[in-house]
Amino acid sequence: DFLRALHEIVPAFGASTDDLERCRLNGMVECGDRHKHIYQRAVLLVEQVKSSDRSPLVTCLLEGPSGSGKSSLAATVGIDSDFPYVKIISAEAMIGLHESTKCAQIAKVFEDAYKSPLSIIILDNIERLLEYIAIGPRFSNLISQTLMLLLKRTPPKGKKLLVFGTTSELGFLDSIGFCDTFSVTYNVPTLKTADAKKVLEQLNVFADNDIDAAAEALNDMPIKKLYMVVEMAAQGQQGGSSQAIFSGQAKINISHFYDILQDTVRY
Amino acid sequence: DFLRALHEIVPAFGASTDDLERCRLNGMVECGDRHKHIYQRAVLLVEQVKSSDRSPLVTCLLEGPSGSGKSSLAATVGIDSDFPYVKIISAEAMIGLHESTKCAQIAKVFEDAYKSPLSIIILDNIERLLEYIAIGPRFSNLISQTLMLLLKRTPPKGKKLLVFGTTSELGFLDSIGFCDTFSVTYNVPTLKTADAKKVLEQLNVFADNDIDAAAEALNDMPIKKLYMVVEMAAQGQQGGSSQAIFSGQAKINISHFYDILQDTVRY
Amino acid sequence: DFLRALHEIVPAFGASTDDLERCRLNGMVECGDRHKHIYQRAVLLVEQVKSSDRSPLVTCLLEGPSGSGKSSLAATVGIDSDFPYVKIISAEAMIGLHESTKCAQIAKVFEDAYKSPLSIIILDNIERLLEYIAIGPRFSNLISQTLMLLLKRTPPKGKKLLVFGTTSELGFLDSIGFCDTFSVTYNVPTLKTADAKKVLEQLNVFADNDIDAAAEALNDMPIKKLYMVVEMAAQGQQGGSSQAIFSGQAKINISHFYDILQDTVRY
Amino acid sequence: DFLRALHEIVPAFGASTDDLERCRLNGMVECGDRHKHIYQRAVLLVEQVKSSDRSPLVTCLLEGPSGSGKSSLAATVGIDSDFPYVKIISAEAMIGLHESTKCAQIAKVFEDAYKSPLSIIILDNIERLLEYIAIGPRFSNLISQTLMLLLKRTPPKGKKLLVFGTTSELGFLDSIGFCDTFSVTYNVPTLKTADAKKVLEQLNVFADNDIDAAAEALNDMPIKKLYMVVEMAAQGQQGGSSQAIFSGQAKINISHFYDILQDTVRY
Amino acid sequence: DFLRALHEIVPAFGASTDDLERCRLNGMVECGDRHKHIYQRAVLLVEQVKSSDRSPLVTCLLEGPSGSGKSSLAATVGIDSDFPYVKIISAEAMIGLHESTKCAQIAKVFEDAYKSPLSIIILDNIERLLEYIAIGPRFSNLISQTLMLLLKRTPPKGKKLLVFGTTSELGFLDSIGFCDTFSVTYNVPTLKTADAKKVLEQLNVFADNDIDAAAEALNDMPIKKLYMVVEMAAQGQQGGSSQAIFSGQAKINISHFYDILQDTVRY
Amino acid sequence: DFLRALHEIVPAFGASTDDLERCRLNGMVECGDRHKHIYQRAVLLVEQVKSSDRSPLVTCLLEGPSGSGKSSLAATVGIDSDFPYVKIISAEAMIGLHESTKCAQIAKVFEDAYKSPLSIIILDNIERLLEYIAIGPRFSNLISQTLMLLLKRTPPKGKKLLVFGTTSELGFLDSIGFCDTFSVTYNVPTLKTADAKKVLEQLNVFADNDIDAAAEALNDMPIKKLYMVVEMAAQGQQGGSSQAIFSGQAKINISHFYDILQDTVRY
Numbered sequence A, B, C, D, E, F: 001d002f003l004r005a006l007h008e009i010v011p012a013f014g015a016s017t018d019d020l021e022r023c024r025l026n027g028m029v030e031c032g033d034r035h036k037h038i039y040q041r042a043v044l045l046v047e048q049v050k051s052s053d054r055s056p057l058v059t060c061l062l063e064g065p066s067g068s069g070k071s072s073l074a075a076t077v078g079i080d081s082d083f084p085y086v087k088i089i090s091a092e093a094m095i096g097l098h099e100s101t102k103c104a105q106i107a108k109v110f111e112d113a114y115k116s117p118l119s120i121i122i123l124d125n126i127e128r129l130l131e132y133i134a135i136g137p138r139f140s141n142l143i144s145q146t147l148m149l150l151l152k153r154t155p156p157k158g159k160k161l162l163v164f165g166t167t168s169e170l171g172f173l174d175s176i177g178f179c180d181t182f183s184v185t186y187n188v189p190t191l192k193t194a195d196a197k198k199v200l201e202q203l204n205v206f207a208d209n210d211i212d213a214a215a216e217a218l219n220d221m222p223i224k225k226l227y228m229v230v231e232m233a234a235q236g237q238q239g240g241s242s243q244a245i246f247s248g249q250a251k252i253n254i255s256h257f258y259d260i261l262q263d264t265v266r267y
Ligand SMILES: Nc1ncnc2c1ncn2[C@@H]1O[C@H](COP(=O)(O)OP(=O)(O)OP(=O)(O)O)[C@@H](O)[C@H]1O
Pocket: A023, A024, A025, A026, A027, A028, A029, A030, A031, A064, A065, A066, A067, A068, A069, A070, A071, A072, A073, A125, A166, A167, A168, A223, A224
């Protein structure tokens, strides 16, 4: 059944840049030193896999709060590498499938990778791949066992594989001994005031004397949430002002911005 | 199996205003500032989705006690928007179906929405969609995973989607990390004395010098329960008086009203 | 599967007075003020559903200890109403069926009711319908979800429905949030000494100077248990005396009555 | 499936005295006042069911330690009654059957009983029928629900049914609210010294001056265990002496008897 | 399904001495008074079943630490009896079978035994037959129920059955009320220093002045572990010395013996 | 089903040195006294099985932290033995198979071994074979029971079997009583500073005056992790330096080495 499922899947050899690009639809802006450092270290891992015969398998976990930029970072490294096989494994593409079918699809991606001399696989949102839910907790042991084995299985002679995982549930992964299977783990953080300010300057939607206050209010927010708040505030109290603001003709009203921010902060 | 189930469902493209209207059968009355504020903010979200290219997906959760008016509010916003695709997903329409069939039907609604440039989906009574029950607690992890993925999946290029969710089990949704998937959350409250009074004035079933006492007794009651108590009290002690009362010819006897109220308050 | 099951069931439209009469095989006697009050309020609900357009669905829970007379009361109200569709849903009629078949049968009764302008449905012994057992506790979530949805689903335009539920496990129903789905809840109690005396007088099986002592001994007993104890005691110590007693020729020996009572009280 | 199973069973109408006799293979001896009292009360219940129209269903639970004589007592009452349908339902006859098949067989016995004017059903070893095991605890909820419904279902007009249940797990039955479904419950106890002495005198295997000491040592033992200990002791230290002892030619050596007793008492 | 499984099994009537002999491959040596006492009492039970009509079913549990000699003891009694049907039921022979198939096979052995006038059945390693594992704990309730019923079911008229059970998980069996189903229980212990010395003398692998020290070091060890330690030590530090030792030409080096002993004792 | 599965598997008789070699891809270096001692003891067990008739089955567990060298050690002993049948059972080769299929494959390997006079079976990563996960904990009881039986089942007359197990979850195996099934258990440890220094000297990638500091920093690290850290550090801060370093032309920058080390140590 599992084997049959494995063979029924249409082979998808080679890099599907589309899927990777979807992870960073709105382009990338600079968002602080920590993000930059992680990107550089990830590039070093790409080099290591490429150049060393003693490292046929390197695995790296990117963890951090929801929306902090983990998937975009992994996708960017994948795109920037010149590896012939780069593939993202995401639960979004497997909605409603049975856990054994998911396992077969995941194993299939690894089998395909083993046919390429140099490969990158991104396991996006591992907790979702594992069908994790906090109450219980519940998750798929079948998929967990499969991933733990795949993350430690040496590729065939002459093949090399770099795996990135992303997760916002480090505690859970740790509690099932999943983290130890990764060679190295990096924390992708929320933005600090200074980082937020840098992003806001690039967006250019606040008046100059509001920008510090706005950045301060956004301290410790993930990049994704920052974008959403700015979008909501840009509509204005009565709606209709967003076009003027994003074209630079108007600025966001700082007090309306505070109101919006309060709605999104849970009481 | 899941995919087959997905395709067997007859496509239901476009807004089904009937289902929405069923959520507010008895029309809408004004019931206080908080309800009004939430309505206005919801309308701003409609605008944002319509006008901004950087917000292809916005999600909003309406939470509050049972009967506080969440579904009617969401339905009203859906009706008032001029979106070509507005659809309510309700467990009522899926009684007795297997969880995988429910998932397929839910995913189908999202797939249909992705074909429309502007869409609104109402996930009504999320705890019921998840088959939640407090003891255990038990719920469908399959449906939970599906909804969590659908609530974060970016629509195809050029399509925009606004999702409203309603729930009276915020604590549960929070405990499974479900709330964080929403861009913003609003609490739809019970009526305070002042709000109740406003509603009673519009109903015109109490004598003028009883109305304050009645409103006071109804403090902190959800709008739905208020309607039921008034109906029961209008029958009178011996029955038969309701027509006279709702046509304005008679008023509710305040002491009978208190008796009825006591029956509905659990001891 | 569920839908097929739904259609395979032979439609059972209209009131089946037989099933209702079986709930009160031995006729009804007066058994105290509380029972009377609940009966009167239940009749008011019948009126409300009949007369008001704003109350297409009213739901009422009768709860109390085992054997206190809940089912007979609900059946009596159903018989006394002049509604064209009155139906009792009882687990007794579904012994050994799979939970999904039970759901289908229950849903079928509601669908049938929606075809009648005025309907009463009695959900008898809800804890048994839910296959509840205290250890675990265990129960059918499928049936729970189905009932919770049916108890809140507005009937089609122009149709009206009154639902009575009975249970001796209020604590359980409360713990799964089931009680809040009812518009109103009444407690059907055991008999107090005064109530028991009234019943014993109607039965006429004790000597006049024993009747107060007997009623005192029966304090806080449900009506059903009272009947059983009287029957057992009427056999006499050697058996054979019951005919004489129920025909009024002899009286129950009070000290034998105490012996029997002690056997039935668990040590 | 359940219904089909129900019909596939060969109807077994009428009393199968064989099954009842198997419960008391070695005949019955007198074993004390408590046993006698319970027997007499059980006979009264037989009368009540036979003579009263208001008691179409009476249910009686016999509980007590393993081997105390519950099944033999119930079987004896069944044999002594002159009812046309007397049937024992025992898990022994359903080894390895699926729980739904067991339910069908049990329900079948009740259906058969409903065809007879007067019936007795013995539910032997209820905890075993429920597949109860202390760890968990685990048990079949399907069978539990079925039995609880059957124990409260009124027989058809004109038919009368007396049900005896036996169990050595009263605490468990209580914890699932099973005991309240019985009209009356009797405790069948172990033998006290005086009871044991009476039994030993009838067996005539001890020397006259040993009999008091032996009875003392057997205090608080169930009748079944008493028989086993006597048998073991009768073999003698080297074996071979039992025939002489049971034929009255020799007596059990009291000190060997003590040794054996110690082996059977768990340390 | 179960019944079909029951009939598909090839009947295995009569004693299969091969299986019994496999339990004591290396012959039996004397290993202390307690072992001897249990053997003698077991032989008495064989006599009792053979000679008494009132004991058609006798059941005896042998419990003790892993490797203490329970299976060999039971097998020896079985071989030494002159019963026409002696059969061992062992989980080893049912690896990978479904629990219902195991039940059918077990029931089959009992059915076969009922056809023989005198039978012995050995339930070897009951915890393994029950698929017991300490975490949870988990075990097969189906097999538990089956065994509990079989252990109490009286054989057909004129047939007699003696059952030995072995287990090293007395605590577990007790917690599921399994032990009470046995007529008598014996504890098969580890070897004390004196017992170990007796065994070592028979093996003749230590120098005379080492034997007391060796026996002391082996105190409280099960017979099986003792054999393994002696074997390992006999290899010598560099290997190759075992033949000389077991042929009596050399002796085990006592300090190497201590080293080995320490490896096998868990730190 | 299980039996069919058993026969469908293509027989794999004889030693598959390929699978064993894959466990030590990068060759073996000396890594300290403890590793050496365990290797020597394992070789003694090979001798014992070969030479003694009383030890047809010897089982040895190698336990220790992830990456400490357990599998390579077991594989090396297997390769160095001159046994005709040496086989490794690894979960990696059974990804996605159903637990009953895994059981059949495992049992098949033992059956094959029983056909060879001398066999070694390596149960690699037992916790993974058991599908163990810490939360719950969950694991396959079917596979556990199968392994526990296989680890105690005596091979057929004249056949001999040595089993090595490896695990990094000793606590778990202990808690299910799994460890007691092994004749002897050895702990394969992490490297101490002195061991790490020895390995680093053989690798020759640090400057002479850095090697002590590096070894100190690597104290208590498993051999596998040590290799990975050295590889990562060898890339250099800007990448590209690894070839020079491993060819001996350059040395690892000690401060970059510290940086890398810190990344891999979880905060
Ligand atoms: N450096 C960046 N510049 C601009 N936009 C960014 C940057 N990093 C992330 N984003 C945007 O922020 C959003 C969230 O980023 P991303 O999905 O990578 O976060 P995540 O950590 O993977 O979140 P989740 O935990 O929800 O999977 C994306 O829409 C992405 O386009």
